[in-house]
Amino acid sequence: MIFDLLAAPLTGLTWIADQIHERVMDDFDPKTVLSKQLLQLQMAFDLGAMDEDTFDAKEEEILLALQAIEEEGNGDE
Numbered sequence: 502m503i504f505d506l507l508a509a510p511l512t513g514l515t516w517i518a519d520q521i522h523e524r525v526m527d528d529f530d531p532k533t534v535l536s537k538q539l540l541q542l543q544m545a546f547d548l549g550a551m552d553e554d555t556f557d558a559k560e561e562e563i564l565l566a567l568q569a570i571e572e573e574g575n576g577d578e
Contacts (some may be wrong), residue, residue, distance in 0.1 A: 531570055539563045 527533050542563065546556040 532567065535563055535567050535570070539567075 539560065542559050543554065545551050546553070551559075
């Protein structure tokens, strides 16, 4: 019990470090980055910031990149 109380600050810091690490790794995950780009693209189109042709071209580019990542991941298994 006393050990738990003494170790609590270290346990808390470890948890915080794990959370930070998880967020950073999400930012570097190509699938996550592309998914966020796709969402931003859709929002820009919905708000009228780009025309349909531009949207279609960029959407296709992102979807092809996502497909390539998925196929690459399936090939590793």
